[in-house]
Each structure stands twice: as C-alpha cells, then as structure tokens.
Amino acid sequence: MNLVTPDGGLLFWMTLIFLLLFFILARFGFPIITGMVEKRNRHIDESLRLAREAEERMNSLAKEQEKLLEDTRKEQTRILHEAAKTKEHIIAEAKTEASEEAAMLLAKAKTEIAAEKESALRDIRKEVALLSVDVAEKVMREKLSSDKEQVLYIDRLIDEFVTKQKRT
Amino acid sequence: MRRLALILLLILCPLAAAAEDFEVSEIIFEHIGDSYEWHLWGAGERAVAIHLPVIVRSKTSGWHVFSSKHLEAGEEYEGFRISRESGKVVEIVDGQEVKPFDISITKNVLSLILSSILLAVLVLLAARWYRRHDVENEAPSGLAALLEPLVLMVHNMAKENIGEDYKRYSPFLCTAFFFILLNNFLGIVPFFPGGANLTGNIAVTMVLALCTFLTVNLFGTKHYYKEIFWPDVPAFLKPIMPVIEVFSALVKPISLTIRLFANMLAGHILILSLVCIIFIMYKFGPVLFGSMTVISVLFGLFMDLLECLVAFIQAYVFTMLSSIYIGLSREK
Numbered sequence: 500m501n502l503v504t505p506d507g508g509l510l511f512w513m514t515l516i517f518l519l520l521f522f523i524l525a526r527f528g529f530p531i532i533t534g535m536v537e538k539r540n541r542h543i544d545e546s547l548r549l550a551r552e553a554e555e556r557m558n559s560l561a562k563e564q565e566k567l568l569e570d571t572r573k574e575q576t577r578i579l580h581e582a583a584k585t586k587e588h589i590i591a592e593a594k595t596e597a598s599e600e601a602a603m604l605l606a607k608a609k610t611e612i613a614a615e616k617e618s619a620l621r622d623i624r625k626e627v628a629l630l631s632v633d634v635a636e637k638v639m640r641e642k643l644s645s646d647k648e649q650v651l652y653i654d655r656l657i658d659e660f661v662t663k664q665k666r667t
Numbered sequence: 668m669r670r671l672a673l674i675l676l677l678i679l680c681p682l683a684a685a686a687e688d689f690e691v692s693e694i695i696f697e698h699i700g701d702s703y704e705w706h707l708w709g710a711g712e713r714a715v716a717i718h719l720p721v722i723v724r725s726k727t728s729g730w731h732v733f734s735s736k737h738l739e740a741g742e743e744y745e746g747f748r749i750s751r752e753s754g755k756v757v758e759i760v761d762g763q764e765v766k767p768f769d770i771s772i773t774k775n776v777l778s779l780i781l782s783s784i785l786l787a788v789l790v791l792l793a794a795r796w797y798r799r800h801d802v803e804n805e806a807p808s809g810l811a812a813l814l815e816p817l818v819l820m821v822h823n824m825a826k827e828n829i830g831e832d833y834k835r836y837s838p839f840l841c842t843a844f845f846f847i848l849l850n851n852f853l854g855i856v857p858f859f860p861g862g863a864n865l866t867g868n869i870a871v872t873m874v875l876a877l878c879t880f881l882t883v884n885l886f887g888t889k890h891y892y893k894e895i896f897w898p899d900v901p902a903f904l905k906p907i908m909p910v911i912e913v914f915s916a917l918v919k920p921i922s923l924t925i926r927l928f929a930n931m932l933a934g935h936i937l938i939l940s941l942v943c944i945i946f947i948m949y950k951f952g953p954v955l956f957g958s959m960t961v962i963s964v965l966f967g968l969f970m971d972l973l974e975c976l977v978a979f980i981q982a983y984v985f986t987m988l989s990s991i992y993i994g995l996s997r998e999k
Contacts, residue, residue, distance in 0.1 A: 501753070502932065505870035506701060508769045512776045513874040520783045520846065521878075525838035528790040533822045533837055535797040536815065542803045 691947060695939045699864040699932060701775045703735035703749065707859055719777055723747060724768040725758050778863030786849050821986055828990040829997055836993050839882060843875055844986040851931060851978030855971060867931035869924065876923035879989040887996040919992055923985060930981050934974045941967040
C-alpha cells in the first residue's frame with residue numbers, strides 16, 4: 500500500500516471514530532476534569548488568600564503586642580526609676596529630719612543639763628552657806644562661851660563697823 | 668525491551684532460516700502498512716492472524732461483507748481479490764481490476780477502534796473520580812492522578828495560547844493530544860493490540876489536521892479574516908497578500924499532517940530496520956551474526972526509548988501548534 504496516499508476506508512473510519520470520541524470526551528470527559536481542577540484551583544487560591552490575610556493579621560497583632568510590651572517595659576523602667584528617686588529623696592529627707600531632731604534633742608539636753616547644773620550649783624552653794632553658818636555658829640558659840648570674850652568680840656565688831664563706816 | 672527483541676528474534680529466526688532471500692523492505696512495509704488481517708506470529712503455513720471483515724461496495728453487485736480469510740494467498744472470493752500491486756481489495760470485472768468502495772475493518776481501523784475505546788474508558792473513569800469525590804478536600808488518586816497533570820498541561824496550553832474563550836477549545840485539544848499520545852505509545856508496543864502504525868498513517872494524521880483546520884477557520888474572528896483578505900500593508904501589496912495568507916492557512920494543516928506522520932513513520936522504520944539487521948546477518952556466519960545481534964539489540968533499545976520520547980513530543984507539538992493556530996484565529 501502506498502504510504503503517502505491517504506486510504507479512503509481509513510479516512511472514513513478515522514473521521515467517524517475520532518468525531519465520536521471527541522463528542523463523548525468533550526461532553527462527559529475533559530470538561531468535568533478541567534472544571535473540577537479549576538474549581539479546586541480557585542479554592543486553593545482563596546485559601547491561600549485567606550491564609551495570607553490571617554498571617555498579616557497575626558503579624559500586625561504580634562507587632563502590636565511587641566509595641567505593648569515595649570511600652571510596658573518603658574513604663575516599668577520609668578516607674579522603677581521614679582521609685583528609686585523617691586526612695587533617695589525619702590532617705591535624704593529622713594536623714595535631714597533625723598539630724599535636725601538630733602540637733603534639737605542635743606540642744607535641749609544641753610540646756611537641760613545647764614539648768615540642772617545651775618540648780619545643782621545653787622543647791623550646793625545654799626548647802627555650803629548653811630553649813631558655813633552652822634560651822635560659824637558652832638565656832639562662835641565655842642569662842643563666846645566666856646563673858647570676856649563676848650565683850651572682846653563685840654568690840655571688834657564695833658571696830659570693824661566703825662572702820663567700814665569711815666572708809667565709806 | 669531487550670527481552671522483547673529476544674522474543675522477536677526467537678519468533679523470526681525460523682522465518683529467516685526458512686526464507687533464503689530475506690526481503691527487508693517487504694518485511695518493513697508489511698509492518699508499517701495497513702492490511703486486511705492482523706498478523707500475530709508464525710510464517711507461511713503456520714502463520715497465526717486475526718482475519719478482519721472486508722466491507723466493500725461494488726458498483727455492479729452492491730454491498731459485500733466477508734472475512735478476509737477467503738482472500739488469503741491471492742484467492743478470489745465473490746469476485747474480489749487482493750491486488751498484488753496496491754495490496755487492496757479489488758473487484759474483477761471482465762479480467763480487469765476495478766477499485767470498489769472499500770470501508771473494510773483493516774488492521775489500522777481495528778487498532779483505531781480499540782485505542783479509542785481504551786481512551787474513552789480511561790478518560791471517563793478519570794472523570795468519574797472527579798464526579799464522585801470532593802476535589803476541594805481530596806487529592807486525586809489512581810487514574811485521575813495519572814491523567815490530571817497531562818490534562819492540565821493541555822488545558823494550560825490552551826489558556827496561554829488561545830486566551831479568554833479557551834474553555835471552548837480545551838476539550839478538542841485534550842482529545843487530540845491524548846489520541847495521538849495513546850496511539851503513538853501503542854504503535855511502539857510490538858504485539859497485539861499494539862503495533863499498528865496508526866499515527867504513522869497519513870489518513871489518520873490528515874483527519875486530525877483537518878479537525879484543527881476546521882476549528883481554526885470556522886470560528887475565526889473578523890480580525891483573523893481581515894488579516895487574510897485585507898491586511899494593513901502598503902497598497903501595492905494588497906492584491907498579493909491574500910494569496911500568500913490563504914496559502915499559509917492551507918499549508919498549516921498540511922505541515923501538521925506531514926510532521927506527525929513522517930516522525931512516527933520514520934521511528935517505526937528505524938526500529939524495524941535495526942531488528943532486520945539480525946536476519947540479514949544470519950547468513951554471514953556466527954561471528955558477524957552474534958556481534959551484530961548484540962549491536963542491533965542495543966541500538967533497538969536506544970531507538971525504543973527515543974521513540975517513547977518522540978511519542979510524547981509529537982503529541983505535544985501537534986497540540987501546541989493547533990492551540991497556537993486557534994489562538995491566532997481568535998485574535999480581536
């Protein structure tokens with residue numbers, strides 16, 4: 500059979516069978532497969548889009564969270580700093596107050612001590628005076644036991660008085 | 668493949684031994700050509716073949732349907748016999764050979780029917796999977812998973828080359844692609860039901876190319892026809908351009924026909940020639956015979972693998988060019 504001359508019988512059958520095959524497959528075969536695959540592709544695209552959106556949202560959330568964390572940390576350091584400052588301030592204040600109080604107490608104590616000392620000295624002086632008067636009395640009594648002596652003493656006192664008057 | 672070549676060797680060895688004058692071209696043409704019977708194995712008296720129905724219509728005596736068994740070895744039956752020159756059934760009218768209207772189920776037609784049924788079953792089974800499963804929650808399995816990448820490849824090819832209304836043309840392109848691919852592969856298989864040289868037959872490729880041609884020209888846009896008959900060229904070219912354009916439109920299906928036909932035919936001839944080397948070398952002594960057998964088996968294996976590649980490439984090229992031609996006719 501000649502190779503390059505198309506055979507009529509085969510042309511006939513080929514046309515018939517190929518068209519039949521085409522109509523069957525174009526009706527029940529390929530459009531179903533491609534349709535379903537396109538449906539699936541759309542579904543995948545949609546899912547990917549949703550996933551991307553979710554990821555974006557997650558990212559923004561994470562960013563927000565980070566910002567929040569950062570803010571909190573800042574706040575924390577600020578508060579800590581302030582607390583430290585306050586602490587120092589309080590300590591310093593307490594120190595000055597304490598020293599003032601101490602100084603005041605010291606001063607009070609000093610005046611009290613001085614006053615006590617004064618009164619003590621006064622008491623001692625009084626005591627000493629009384630004692631010396633007592634001693635003088637005893638001595639006088641001893642000395643003035645005789646009349647002669649009494650007269651002598653009176654004379655001397657008068658003398659003393661006279662000299663004193665003269666001097667003035 | 669090597670085992671296949673060895674089987675071939677075992678089958679054909681007695682044949683070579685029996686036939687002193689081994690006619691290579693006869694053997695090759697018998698394999699790539701069409702015939703009224705499907706030869707399975709054996710030669711001469713012991714040949715086993717499927718006898719196919721001969722369907723002819725004579726101008727004088729009307730329709731005749733009979734088995735080709737009656738026409739074996741040049742016998743005459745109901746006034747018909749197989750012509751020695753053309754190899755076709757002819758009617759004997761007054762000692763003259765007259766060609767009747769012949770739509771016999773030949774080897775190629777039977778192969779065409781079988782492969783078409785196979786293809787239809789495969790695709791419909793795959794489509795059934797999609798109908799019965801929820802594609803949004805399930806990955807395709809089995810046959811659907813096998814066919815899906817190929818269908819998608821053709822579908823995307825249509826999308827790229829045709830543009831917006833690609834969905835109308837995608838089924839045609841898919842059918843053409845799978846038809847060519849399946850028949851290319853069946854052509855490589857050396858035994859029944861493969862082995863018929865269907866895509867290497869010019870009638871088959873011609874019908875395929877004609878389908879593309881009709882699809883292109885029946886659904887062409889105004890722009891497409893304007894480009895052919897009144898393109899935007901200088902005035903002196905206006906009368907020449909339609910001639911060139913019409914010629915190019917006609918050449919496109921011819922080139923599609925010849926490309927597929929010639930590629931598949933050449934592949935078949937090459938493989939058959941490499942197998943035939945074994946039988947030619949038989950009479951040159953055991954050393955040459957043995958060494959050449961090894962060489963031809965190795966080359967045959969290589970060619971078979973290459974043909975597998977070519978089978979796919981040719982199906983791809985035919986579909987690709989068809990989609991490009993359709994795309995050109997759909998331009999707005």
